[in-house]
Amino acid sequence: MRTPAPIAPAQGKLGVLMPGLGAVATTAIAGIEAIRRRLAPPIGSLTQMATIRLGKKREGRSPLIKDFVPLAQLDDLVFGGWDIYDDNALQAATRARVLDGHHLEPLQDVLQAIRPMKAAFDPEYVRRLRGPNVKTGTRRELAEQLIQDIADFKAKNGCDRLVMVWCASTETYIEPGEAHQSLKAFERALDQDDRTLAPSMLYAYAALKSRVPFVNGAPNLSADIPALVEMSRELAVPTCGKDYKTGQTLMKTILAPGLKARMLGLNGWFSTNILGNRDGEVLDDPGSFRTKEVSKLSVLDTILQPEIYPTLYGNISHKVTINYYPPRGDNKEGWDNIDIVGWLGYPMQIKVNFLCRDSILAAPLVLDLALFVDLARRAGMRGQQEWLSFYFKSPVHEPGTKPEHDLFIQQTKLKNTLRWLRGEELVTHVEE
Numbered sequence: 001m002r003t004p005a006p007i008a009p010a011q012g013k014l015g016v017l018m019p020g021l022g023a024v025a026t027t028a029i030a031g032i033e034a035i036r037r038r039l040a041p042p043i044g045s046l047t048q049m050a051t052i053r054l055g056k057k058r059e060g061r062s063p064l065i066k067d068f069v070p071l072a073q074l075d076d077l078v079f080g081g082w083d084i085y086d087d088n089a090l091q092a093a094t095r096a097r098v099l100d101g102h103h104l105e106p107l108q109d110v111l112q113a114i115r116p117m118k119a120a121f122d123p124e125y126v127r128r129l130r131g132p133n134v135k136t137g138t139r140r141e142l143a144e145q146l147i148q149d150i151a152d153f154k155a156k157n158g159c160d161r162l163v164m165v166w167c168a169s170t171e172t173y174i175e176p177g178e179a180h181q182s183l184k185a186f187e188r189a190l191d192q193d194d195r196t197l198a199p200s201m202l203y204a205y206a207a208l209k210s211r212v213p214f215v216n217g218a219p220n221l222s223a224d225i226p227a228l229v230e231m232s233r234e235l236a237v238p239t240c241g242k243d244y245k246t247g248q249t250l251m252k253t254i255l256a257p258g259l260k261a262r263m264l265g266l267n268g269w270f271s272t273n274i275l276g277n278r279d280g281e282v283l284d285d286p287g288s289f290r291t292k293e294v295s296k297l298s299v300l301d302t303i304l305q306p307e308i309y310p311t312l313y314g315n316i317s318h319k320v321t322i323n324y325y326p327p328r329g330d331n332k333e334g335w336d337n338i339d340i341v342g343w344l345g346y347p348m349q350i351k352v353n354f355l356c357r358d359s360i361l362a363a364p365l366v367l368d369l370a371l372f373v374d375l376a377r378r379a380g381m382r383g384q385q386e387w388l389s390f391y392f393k394s395p396v397h398e399p400g401t402k403p404e405h406d407l408f409i410q411q412t413k414l415k416n417t418l419r420w421l422r423g424e425e426l427v428t429h430v431e432e
């Protein structure tokens with residue numbers, strides 16, 4: 001195994017730039033502000049709450065992750081972003097109706113000061129939304145304006161480093177095309193104002209060009225195309241994605257490994273949701289839903305390995321739907337009906353009814369990913385960071401390899417990567 005490079009210290013301010021100042025972004029920003037003022041605990045965040053076991057069990061060494069690896073301090077984070085609406089972060093958070101007034105009220109000044117920059121937007125990619133706060137120009141001009149925004153934000157806020165975390169709407173489904181295959185083709189497509197470059201790709205390109213790590217919280221391709229993978233490797237910038245693993249898919253990747261561990265079979269998994277926030281409205285468009293559907297459907301196959309276990313998992317019906325239902329707002333409700341098979345082929349059923357809060361589940365992921373991808377950059381890591389698969393529904397992976405979806409393997413991979421970064425023995429659970 002390669003020896004890790006020394007990790008540069010987390011000195012100075014870390015700017016967290018978010019395309020999309022909607023429910024997830026504002027819940028993350030307000031939450032981090034509340035946590036640093038000691039108004040609330042950072043529940044759901046590994047970087048703030050989890051420990052990591054080091055060495056043999058009997059050594060009893062289990063520091064907090066944040067004391068083990070040099071992460072940016074919450075007090076050093078500064079937030080900014082882009083949106084097609086010009087609401088400041090307080091207005092956007094109020095509109096999103098995720099956090100109560102008693103949480104938002106003490107944070108009013110900080111949230112009001114965060115005003116979105118003009119977005120790089122193309123309504124063909126998000127058909128349900130139209131907003132006034134958008135840039136104009138060709139694809140090349142939009143990318144250049146984004147690069148300028150990044151530089152201006154860094155200078156204005158005196159940041160030492162930046163990360164970009166995509167929190168904008170899910171774009172319509174596209175397959176990687178000609179313009180996405182190499183950096184040369186991508187640059188040419190920028191010059192030709194080629195509409196097959198999605199806005200999220202322009203943000204990712206601008207981030208990489210500015211040597212800023214890019215995190216993709218939505219299922220759209222963004223940086224997950226050969227051209228931008230090539231760029232991230234060449235410029236030594238880490239990226240990760242795609243699509244935060246939060247409600248129903250989180251439950252799926254917790255339950256499915258358990259069923260498989262016990263060699264229980266599966267006939268079908270029917271999942272449906274009602275969701276009433278702006279994300280739900282965007283996903284009501286078939287193109288955006290298709291992007292999400294592909295992301296949500298992919299998880300079971302790689303966990304259950306039907307090619308190895310055809311008797312147990314060779315013929316599964318897997319269905320996922322999301323229904324836009326405004327009264328529920330951000331409080332998504334998900335139902336799962338799981339048809340499992342036991343000894344001698346006897347059928348059984350499991351029902352899961354998850355009454356969750358979408359952005360409450362996603363916000364700690366924004367924080368962890370911002371801190372970990374910044375750590376990766378300071379540790380000299382480049383390209384797609386598979387060790388962050390833990391956080392995603394559609395983890396990026398090397399071509400020709402399968403993504404890892406099992407939450408517990410993902411957790412082991414994440415923690416072992418942190419151990420490796422600090423020169424600690426990897427934990428294999430085989431102990432004398």
Ligand SMILES: NC(=O)c1ccc[n+]([C@@H]2O[C@H](COP(=O)([O-])OP(=O)(O)OC[C@H]3O[C@@H](n4cnc5c(N)ncnc54)[C@H](O)[C@@H]3O)[C@@H](O)[C@H]2O)c1
Binds near residue numbers: 083279362
């Ligand atoms: N909440 C979760 O649990 C969860 C889980 C996985 C993925 N996601 C994804 O995270 C993203 C954000 O979710 P949300 O609930 O905050 O949605 P939201 O609709 O509240 O916020 C998204 C914001 O992005 C803006 N936007 C759209 N296109 C843009 C562009 N090109 N540039 C800048 N801004 C743009 C919209 O105007 C909107 O304000 C969505 O793509 C969603 O699918 C959320």
